[in-house]
Amino acid sequence: MYKLFLRSLISVLFLLGFSLNANAEFKVGFVYVGPTGDHGWTYQHHEGRNAVEALGIKTTYVESVPEGADAERVIRQLAQSGHDLIFTTSFGYMDPTNKVAKDFPNVKFEHATGYKREHSNVSTYSARFYEGRTLLGHMAGKMTKTNTIGYIASFPIPEVIRGINAMTLAAQKVNPDIKTKIVWVFTWYDPGKESEAAQALIDQGADIIMQHTDSTAPVQVAEKAGVWSFGQASDMQRFAPKSILTSIIDDWAPYYVERAIAARDGTWKQQDTWHGLKEGMVAMAPYNSAMGSNLVKEVEQLQKDLASGKVHSFTGPIYDQKGNILVAEGAVADDGMLAGMNVYVKGVEGDIPQ
């Protein structure tokens, strides 16, 4: 009897020690929607994770987690297995993240690109990708010969529409005859569909291709067809060295490092972050010298002005497709309007799928 008691006591202490030990180490978890090798969206989040790991903080990731019923289990498992801060890096994880956050008040959650912060331990973050689109529009307006820009769009959500509009407005500023043609592919990552869309746009006369999807397929098609293109999410220069003028880079590393340190030191607070060129969450890959040194200089200046706030991507007058005024002359669109943007500006062809 005594022996049994002693044995169970030891095992309880052992378990306790084990669990305390597990709690003692600060760990950060990441949930990815795609494979780490997509060279786009997930790849960049993975780079952010590497930056956190470089600080000596232990991290864990789970890749290719479907945005359906499985997401909740993965997030919960990370929370249960002693992760103190969890980044869920796709819109579709919004409800699962909030559900799990409710049951783990001591774990901090960071959800990318969503809008729900139902519990005090959930923050949201996203980047002002549209500032990068403004730079792309400027280059596209100057470089196009056919005055037609081909744009491969994923889903008709405000983020994507904002990018289309920012690009079109900037292109119109340097080239009033510009037309933006759009193909909706309804996917974030499908190299087959993306290349078909790129080819269709080129066949319709577009000599500039850009995309709000994650694979390298569009730039590769553009390279083959001999038209200009832009990389998305990561520097895709090596996939289309001749064709790419620059890439919009999502640089999550500084944010992940900052939030991981805050969570470790106990200074983490709920917030809604929307960072852009200024903070470096949106960065530009080196500009292709093929566009001429004058244009490179112009774009570099515009990049500085956007970062300093001297120039805003959405400065009035801005008109919708029917010619109604959206933003008055001299005014700039506020974040509320940007967050809910669901109309095209003048110069974009076609309708938003509804």
Add this chain to the structure above:
Amino acid sequence: MIKVEKRNDVSRSIYFLTPVLAIFLTLFGGGIIFFILGFNPIEALKFFFITPISDLYGLSELLVKATPLCLIAIGLSFCFKSNNWNIGAEGQLIFGGIVGGGVALIFYNHDGFYVLPIIILSGAIGGMLFAMIPAILKTYFNTNEILVSLMLVYVAKLLLDYLVVGPWSNPEGFNFPETRQFSESARMPILFDGLRIHAGIFITLITVFLSWIILYKTYLGFQIKVSGLSLKTAKYAGFKGKTMIIIVFMISGACAGLAGVGEITGPIGQLHRNISPDYGFTAIIVAFLGRLNPIGIIFASLIVALTYLGAETAQIFLQVPKYTGQVFQGMILFFLLGSDYLLFFKIKFLGLKKNEL
């Protein structure tokens, strides 16, 4: 000179033991793969197959994952047993989800005990009607049901895309491709607080029981069995082939539709583009691993569900690539088909005769 001969006497017990053998071979093969990838094979297998179900939450998750697989596979067993190759269960699942989800949206903010049963029933009918398309085309126009059912998967997927992006998208959801969250009365009751296991499991168990009765105790079951063994015999016996084909597709589609509606009213709670991580295709493996037998399918669905959970756990704890889960599913099927071949056929090694040289 190698000669392959058909065996005439295959023992029944060995027939049901080969799936177990296939699983052991898979574990062994998996261990070798982990070893090559640089992991301790015993530890990796432990994280893969034991850790995920070592607590109540894990067990509940296993059942949540196995429920749709089991339902679909049971339905498929009716088709496969009678030599009807329904490859489109994924589409029937999605279509069932669409119909059930549509009804759930109609009943948005509407209380009443009758709401959930109506949704479930409409989901089953949706899947059933969708499965009747390849069945009718096969019986009356002699089309290939494999192609038709497979292509209809894309039709269902695109229809779902269209609905959640457009007319059914959440009016307060900033155009994100998803519907509203269904109201409480449209959700499967949760069986235990804090776990996700829901009443859908009872639907599955009832379906398994009914299938067993139909397959083994009714005239229809007898017809299905005979048609599977020999179409000529079935014809000679005077069975109405066309009616039976349509009925097995209807059963199969209804089961897939139930699985779809169980997912959206259970763990998901809304319609969006990813209501199924290809359950309809994985269920084909489950059906064959379970020997097209209701009890076998229950076990098979649990094992295949475990490969999903295991892949997640192994990545969390050891950073094993997540795709090993699919490798495991592939290996199970490979070893099962391989041992089946050796079970039904004898391979004879004969010496070379002089005149063949």
